[in-house]
Amino acid sequence: MTDSRESLADFVASLPKAELHMHIEGSLEPDMMFALAKRNGVELPFASVEQVRAAYRFSGLQDFLDIYYQGADVLRTEEDFRDLAVAYFDRAAADGVRHAEIFFDPQTHTARGVPFSVAVEGLLAGIAHARQRHGMTSSLIMCFLRHLDEDSASRTLAEAEPWLDRIIGVGLDSSEVGHPPGKFTRVFSRAGQMGLMRVAHAGEEGPPDYVREALDLLQVDRIDHGNRAMEDPLLVARLAREAMTLTVCPLSNLKLRIVEDVARHPIPHMLQQGLRATINSDDPAYFGGYINDNYLAVAPLLGRDRLAQVARNSFLGAFLDEAALDEHLRRLDSFLEATP
Ligand code: HPA
Numbered sequence: 489m490t491d492s493r494e495s496l497a498d499f500v501a502s503l504p505k506a507e508l509h510m511h512i513e514g515s516l517e518p519d520m521m522f523a524l525a526k527r528n529g530v531e532l533p534f535a536s537v538e539q540v541r542a543a544y545r546f547s548g549l550q551d552f553l554d555i556y557y558q559g560a561d562v563l564r565t566e567e568d569f570r571d572l573a574v575a576y577f578d579r580a581a582a583d584g585v586r587h588a589e590i591f592f593d594p595q596t597h598t599a600r601g602v603p604f605s606v607a608v609e610g611l612l613a614g615i616a617h618a619r620q621r622h623g624m625t626s627s628l629i630m631c632f633l634r635h636l637d638e639d640s641a642s643r644t645l646a647e648a649e650p651w652l653d654r655i656i657g658v659g660l661d662s663s664e665v666g667h668p669p670g671k672f673t674r675v676f677s678r679a680g681q682m683g684l685m686r687v688a689h690a691g692e693e694g695p696p697d698y699v700r701e702a703l704d705l706l707q708v709d710r711i712d713h714g715n716r717a718m719e720d721p722l723l724v725a726r727l728a729r730e731a732m733t734l735t736v737c738p739l740s741n742l743k744l745r746i747v748e749d750v751a752r753h754p755i756p757h758m759l760q761q762g763l764r765a766t767i768n769s770d771d772p773a774y775f776g777g778y779i780n781d782n783y784l785a786v787a788p789l790l791g792r793d794r795l796a797q798v799a800r801n802s803f804l805g806a807f808l809d810e811a812a813l814d815e816h817l818r819r820l821d822s823f824l825e826a827t828p
């Protein structure tokens with residue numbers, strides 16, 4: 489590989505890209521957590537921003553989720569959700585993100601008495617800001633919490649009905665092991681009938697069979713993470729044949745100990761086997777970096793051409809109409825031609 493780290497950093501910084509796996513609650517930076525706690529009179533179990541950062545050492549997914557749900561408690565008003573989204577979109581725009589499909593977890597908020605409408609209207613205001621300020625397009629994916637039951641997910645889908653023209657799809661997140669995708673077959677089927685796109689976290693900590701269930705039972709349009717699919721060659725061949733997008737998150741994988749060393753991240757093998765892998769930040773405030781930090785973490789393993797392929801994959805895997813997709817690919821090609 490001849491590309492130096494500096495030239496890869498410059499390349500990644502201006503490479504046009506889409507972000508497809510980012511939980512907006514996971515973009516809550518410690519300083520905003522403190523500001524919102526103060527604004528809303530919420531007591532935090534931390535004395536300082538430094539103490540919060542020190543708590544961000546995780547032994548696995550559940551350990552992270554416990555802290556992440558606790559942090560989300562400071563989000564109370566429409567303005568809070570808007571401020572959170574604006575901060576994310578400003579960061580993402582600076583990283584060359586041209587289109588973002590962001591997750592939110594309605595049940596995390598409704599369970600605390602914060603209405604669905606408050607979360608969604610605040611986030612939609614953030615989306616309007618991203619378009620006006622940065623010319624960036626974005627959409628919302630509402631995730632069901634898989635540690636809760638399917639009835640709760642169904643009630644959440646029903647609650648979302650007034651906003652379904654402004655929500656592109658449904659997802660599935662939270663504690664994976666012990667909560668297989670098949671638990672949500674009916675609610676995903678209903679979401680599909682309603683015209684929503686479908687994605688699910690699968691194969692992050694859960695086995696390859698969970699990835700298979702997401703495909704067969706939930707009929708997903710993308711797999712979030714998908715790392716453990718690599719253990720099963722037949723599944724890898726199927727994912728490649730079906731051009732299934734994987735939304736891979738290198739720094740998340742490192743911080744949640746899905747990989748031991750980012751220098752041995754499986755993404756080069758994923759690409760080599762023909763998988764449509766993308767690079768994303770997952771929960772940037774918790775895992776030590778936004779999208780370009782994630783590109784850079786694996787850049788030495790990939791080099792320019794495969795980084796460009798990843799950016800292309802991000803547009804191909806996005807829920808864009810044909811005209812918008814063509815435009816993004818055309819701009820990406822112009823950037824690549826103009827970048828020696
Ligand atoms: N996995 C599962 N649930 C999540 C994650 C994740 O990486 N981030 C936020 N909720």
Ligand code: ZN
Nearest residue numbers: 511661689770
């Ligand atoms: Zn995630």
